[in-house]
Amino acid sequence: MKYKYDSEADILVLTMSDEKPDFGEQSGPIVTHYTEKGKPVEIEILDASKTVLDLLKPILTSKRMNVTQS
Numbered sequence: 001m002k003y004k005y006d007s008e009a010d011i012l013v014l015t016m017s018d019e020k021p022d023f024g025e026q027s028g029p030i031v032t033h034y035t036e037k038g039k040p041v042e043i044e045i046l047d048a049s050k051t052v053l054d055l056l057k058p059i060l061t062s063k064r065m066n067v068t069q070s
Helices: 048-069
Strands: 002-006 011-015 023-027 030-034 040-045
Touching: 011 048, 040 048
Parallel strands: none
Antiparallel strands: 002 011, 011 040, 023 030, 030 040
């Protein structure tokens, strides 16, 4: 997997395959690009500085809770 962050546009692009995407679908700030056969090849995360933190917040909270409970 490759990734690239564009700080000016605040977009994080995760590339899972060198295959060319045929179409994309957007769900909120996340755009997933697929091949004609429906294989995901690239994910764009828009407004990445906020979106990624929002995605990680439950994981980080859970990890902290588990560490303090041990």
